[in-house]
Amino acid sequence: MSTFMPRTVASLALALVLAACGGAGESTNETANEAAPAKGGEEGAGGGHADEGKVTLSADQIAAAGIQLGRPTLGGSGTIELPATIEGDPQGTQVVSAAIGGRVVSLTRNLGQSVGRGQTIAVIESREAAQLKGEVEASRARLALANSNLAREQRLFAQRVSPEQDLIAARTAATEARIAYQQAQSQVSAAGGGGGGLNRLGIVAPIGGQVIARPVVLGQTVAADAELYRIANLGRVSLALNLKPEDAGRVKPGNTVMVRAPGREASARISFVSPALDPQTRQVPVIATLDNRGGQWRVGEPVTASVQLSGTGGAANAAILVPTTAVQTVEGKSVVFVRTATGFQATPVTLGDAAGATVIVRSGLTGREQIATTGSFTLKAEIGKGEAAHED
Incomplete structure (x- = not known):
């Protein structure tokens, strides 16, 4: 996480600094004089060595070695950065399929073109379409005949020529014919509707939007339920995220997500946090909603997302962040x-996700400590030098 420096060079640099430090020096960032000077005796007042992770240095030596001090960032919330993918809004995306099998004889929209709800965008030609439309015509004729018989029976009954039971039978037949006609119309409507000839059915767009997929070509024979188009309303898109369970516990609907891509940045909102882990990734699926009325985000585009984390009550549960250095x-x-x-x-720590130039510390720190923010590699090298001396 820090800038690479060979151990021998770092140790030599620190040794030269420690040997040269005879006077007072000034610390950077937070003053190192908050702590007491190094003890004398066997550890030595002018030098340091490693003993179970300890490095003995005076405030003057710390300042002269260029080691800067600071404190972790502690607050009610933090952020994590992770990769994400732009997806179509699940509530604004719909697959248009062929309800019957047949040959595609018309496709009126290409990829990227806009379509209005209810517009015919494909026509399927098949024998099944002919049967469906034929049943509609036959049921219409039967309904007309049943209505004619009912009108005649009503006149005869009014003239006391026909008995009431004939009128009841005619009324029942007319009702059944009307139900059969409505059922035949519903079957054609479910399959599509329109399309021109008796053996053709038109497929209409169920929503308005843009065509984002068209897996068929003109003249292709398709099976029932085959996908013809995929239409999406791209005025709003979704952001697919996968969070670790411990992070997902601090993400709630409404939290802000900053979305970044080369030359673009926008703010999204968490709309869904899954209550279950994905069985394959063992992570928590999260969906954020992003306004895209300007059309600057594309479905399938990889982006970087900075997710705001919510505090869960008190400083003990606040996010603790330290510089990666x-x-x-x-x-x-x-x-x-x-x-x-x-x-x-x-001090051993358990790390979480990186958040820009900082990283979340899950355990090991309280957030109130004074830590080495830069120059930590020099301290690591000093530990290594001390361990080597003990081995000798």
Whole structure:
């Protein structure tokens, strides 16, 4: 996380600084004089060595070595940065499919073109379409005949020529014919409707928007339920995120997400936090909604998202962030060098996600410590030098 410096060079630089420090020096950032000067005796007042992660340095030596001090950022909320993908709004995206199998004889829209709700965008030609439309015509004729018989029976009953039971039978037949006609119309409507000839059905757009997919070509024979188009209302898009469970617990609907891509930046809002882990990634799916009326974001585009984390009550649960330059790896563990009365103590920490030039510390710090924000690699090198001396 910090700038690379060979251990031998760093150790030599610190040794020269420690040897040259005879007078007072000024510390940078927060003053190092808050801590007591190094003890004398076996540790030595003018030098330092590592003892179980300890580095003994005086305030003057710290200042002369260019080690800067600071405190972790502690607040009710923090942010994490992670990759994300722009997706169509699930509530504004719809697949247009063929309800019957047949041959595609017309496609009226291409990729990227706009379409209005209810517009015919494809025509399917098939024998099934002919059967559906034929049933509509037949049921219409039966309904007309049933209505004619009912009118005649009503006249005869009024003239006391026909018995009432004939009138009831005619009324029942007319009702059944009307139901059959409505059912046939519904079947054609469910399959599409229109389309011109008796053997053709038109497929209409269920929503208005833009065509973002068209997997078929003109003249292709398709099966029932085959996808013809995918239409999306891109005035609003979604951001697909995957968070670690411990981070998802601090994300709520309404939290802000800053979305960045080369030359663009916008603000989104968390709209959904899944209550279950994804079985494959073992992470929590999260969806944010992003205004796209300007058309600057494209479906499938990779972006960087900075997610705002919510505090969960009190400073103990607040986000603790330290500069990435403050973190080193010692014996396979991440450590931060905490200022002590006699120098520094390498304190093991558990890290979370990076947030720009900082990283979240999940455990190991309280947020009130004074730490080495820069120059931590020099302290790490001093620990290594001390360990080598003990081995000798």
